[in-house]
Amino acid sequence: MIAIIECSEHSSKTFPYDFHWQKACLPIVDKPNIVRVLNQLFDNGFSEENIYIVLGHRKDQVKATLKKFPKLNYVERSNGLKCSYESIANVIDSDVLLYNAGSVITDNDIQKFFSSKEKNKVFTIEKTDSSTNHIGVNVVQGLVENFYGHPREHYVTNIVPGLYQLELETFKMALNSDLGFEKNNSGAMPPQTFFIENGLNGTLLEKKIYAIENDKEVFQLNFPWDLLNANEYYVSELCGNIDGDIIGENSSIDPSARINGNVQIGNNTVVGKNVAINGSVIIGDNVLIDNGAILEGNNYIGDGTYIKDYAKIGDHTVIGKDNKIGHNAEMKGVTMKGVSAIHYSEIFGIVGTYVDIAAACVAGILRFNDTEQPQKIEGKIYSGKNTNAVFLGDFTRTGIGNIFLPGCKVGANCAVSPGLIVNENIEHHKIAFQEQSIVKKYWGPEKYGW
Structure with a gap:
């Protein structure tokens, strides 16, 4: 055949x-x-x-x-x-x-x-x-x-x-x-x-x-949400099949780390001080997880990644190779190779290859009426599991303080200006910024009674 x-x-x-x-x-x-x-x-x-x-x-x-x-x-x-x-x-x-x-x-x-x-x-x-x-x-x-x-x-x-x-x-x-x-x-x-x-x-x-x-x-x-759903399913299957701890060569777990599950760790990997792992996880080679990082379980961490400084990885999450996640950043979903989110932020969805998540970026995922987020694609309406997630294309840069509303998608090779509220899709190869008017008025000591 x-x-x-x-x-x-x-x-x-x-x-x-x-x-x-x-x-x-x-x-x-x-x-x-x-x-x-x-x-x-x-x-x-x-x-x-x-x-x-x-x-x-x-x-x-x-x-x-x-x-x-x-x-x-x-x-x-x-x-x-x-x-x-x-x-x-x-x-x-x-x-x-x-x-x-x-x-x-x-x-x-x-x-x-x-x-x-x-x-x-x-x-x-x-x-x-x-x-x-x-x-x-x-x-x-x-x-x-x-x-x-x-x-x-x-x-x-x-x-x-x-x-x-x-x-x-x-x-x-x-x-x-x-x-x-x-x-x-x-x-x-x-x-x-x-x-x-x-x-x-x-x-x-x-x-x-x-x-x-x-x-x-x-x-x-x-x-895109089909990719997110598939990864959630398969990372849970893989982590569910871990039978006992497996620790690779030249790898270590600090005594202060709290681990409530089975872990499979590759070679040359360090799980450092005050790390919390709340379920079974698979961690690749040459990974550093340190200084209070939290893994919620059913996680896969790709080779060459670091997660530290109280960063949090949500459950059923796949982190790609060579990621940098730190300083209170929260990630849930899927990140591809080379993603950086080293300042406080909160993202749920898929983050494409080598995307830079700037400080204070937030993904909104719930509608006020708690209904599924509809997606209009080529004239037809779709909704279902994880249609409310945010989807960021490859080689895209976000700006400080971006807010992504539920279900928004940003294309590949894009730049999003600081402070922008992304409430609609942004096509490939676009820079998106808001028009802003500034009101200036006099201010001085007199305003304080001097």
């Missing part, structure tokens, strides 16, 4: 992580998801030579991420995904696994999928979100009846995240399909692009396609 991994899509819905990132490379607990996908395939008998990577948006990032795997096959998406699949189909003679690397699937569910004996099958997930946001499938007694594009709720039983195993004949039949999506509810408006599910609908008269449903949670990285 050969595997085709889809790593080509560009979607502005992932803003602000659509400019510098191929979403397949976005980190899940400090590991690019495409690397997770490859490791799952290797664990289930695939070799590099039998894996094809479909490239498109940020293709150089994908290749750089996968440079340790020199025998992979690359196919560029020059004339659409369908042409890429056709070029692969013309040179192979075995069954096909299709895997969209923008989906985050647990190792257990992947093993369940491979352990089933059916040759034509689709991995499906239980509906936990509106089916109008997804490609759906109607499953009857374990068999696919039809795939639908963004249907109303009663049309489908499950959602598909983009994992298929197909006989070569079935795969080639599916490629003989038109663009768009033929199975819709009335009033739908599908785009004129290729969907493998639309092609598979055309095979169902001759082929049976079995449905394998998920046991664990599945995430599709369609929006």
